[in-house]
Amino acid sequence: AKVKVAVNGYGTIGKRVADAVALQDDMEVIGISKTKPNFEAQVAALKGYDIYVPETSKEAFAKAGLKVAGTIEEMIEKADIVVDCTPGKIGVTNKALYEKAGVKAIWQGGESKDVCPISFNAEANYDQAYGADFVRVVSCNTTGLCRAIFPLDQKYGVEKVRVTIVRRAGDPGDIKTGPIDALVLDPVKLPSHHGPDVKTIMPHINITSAAIKAPTTFMHLHVLNIKLKKDCTADDVKKLFQSRPRIKLIDGGISSTAEIIEFGRDLGRSRNDMWESCVFKDSVSIDDGELYFFQAIHQESDVVPENVDAIRSMMKLEMDNLKSIEKTNKAMGIGL
Template identity: 40%
Template sequence: MNKIKVGVVGYGVIGQRLADGVAKQEDMELIGVADVAPTLSIRALKEQGMPYDLYCSIDDTTALEQAGIPITGKLEDMLQKVDIVLDATSAGIGAKNKELYKKYGVKAIFQGGEKNEVADVFFHGYANYEKGVGADYLKLTSCNTTGLIRAVDCIHREVGVEKVAITIIRRVADPGDYHRGLTNALQVDKAPSHQAVDLMTIIPEVDATGILVHTPVTHGHIITVVATPKKDISKEELLKLFESHPRIRVVRLADGFLGNASLFRYARDLGNKRGDMYEIAIWEESIVKSGKDIMFAINIPQESVVIPENMDAIRAAMKMQLTREEGTKMTNQYLGMK
């Protein structure tokens, strides 16, 4: 089997998880990861015995060398060995890196922090996989938008969705971050939130709006969704839909899943690396009906939820599988999802 050769640029919160995700795909080969400095993630990579080759993203390798970090080469060396790159750099850096990717004829996938203009396709593995087939540059949706679209798309494909209204209770920073410090305060953003706008970009026939509230927590976002389906659907039917989706985990308050921290702890108890969970979770007890409308709440594990869709993006861009059903099935299989 000729494996697709993949590089990861930016080895931070998302980048290290992307590298692990690619390494699990038996029809892909991780050529290496690229970064600029001996961050904690890079130091941990060294202490693990350098399971992935490291390339320096800038010309000055002094900081990495002084920290004793083994370097395989420069970013341009890696680009000459790969078919496609997952760019997980800070917002704005990916757009600059795109010029290098063009120079070496390498396809690239950018994360949610980049502007939509950086890519040919604004991509989601379940909602518009086919639009990404053969594309040179794809941009993924943000973590919240990724999970939101999974849930809405699941309903939309079965009975159609006219409109949705969402409230996002957003974690303020990732675990370990120190640059954002809300204390005893909630902060409201102006409506509509970008997640609602992005959902309409991916699924234009669904009318969406939303409000976002920043909260002083780190372990995951929670989104409440009020959806108006085109056909009436019972709670029992909706539960079956959610339960059959490989990237949705239905949980119950009665079983002890009281909130985002419960799910993070459960992921660690499962032995998942870094406490990661690829699925969004939907609380069974949160599903209620108001006339035709349905309401439910979902948990978004922000550090890992986008990893499956990134694998889908590689499959689409490289024409590994040409349909949503085939591509997502292979991603799910190699990531060990139901």
């Protein structure tokens, strides 16, 4: 039987996780939750997902002509595992609900690392989540950092990572977030939280981060400088990145996040998602023995395949992380 997955919170991340789970042959979406009968709920209904709502929202859904399958509590009862995609800091308030129902749960990177003992990245620590009840898939930025740092550390040993993150201020559908004309130090006091978040996956990595919020919606951009323990050339690093399942080397004259998203559109990808970390190929350089490169991170989608792999690990569907990654990638069209 397929693993029964419920998606609690159907926004930017939740709708993508639902679609990604629906593409796998070893798991199925038994329901999604919505609080309001808005356009996203209409699309969920068109896609055939069973919609579960808070008891207090039933009337509004009925008025909007949207069929409701039951309450969120009833959805959780039916599931083997819940992927909680509610906004950051809300997810943790659902923990008691999951514990009471005896259901496994995955939180997203907007929750504090303290929501559960295991933070997750499919390449770096899949084994730690094997059979676990509660896991947090780290944020979009931390996921992107782990995907680059893990293989470099395995092959050459990482002595020190320094990263500056230029963050997108809001997602494309977000009409509330700014700034619209400023670069905002985020935070002013250094370092930012991103370095410590990488350490929840790879505690031994020496990393310092700084972050700036910029008025753009497409992607985050990382400026990386890494001191490696062993010597290597820029070509060695390009080859290493090329060999990884969730890194895409970007060339073809692309020098911006806007063109990467246009590339995603031209590839015909669902919602123009770029699930891979996008490393600018020609930026990969060694200077005075240190590695430099730029990578762009599509914040709306890079954590989505990680959630699928986390389900596989927690539900013991696959022991080998590379096999799970390959299966997820194939079903979603990642790497094409």
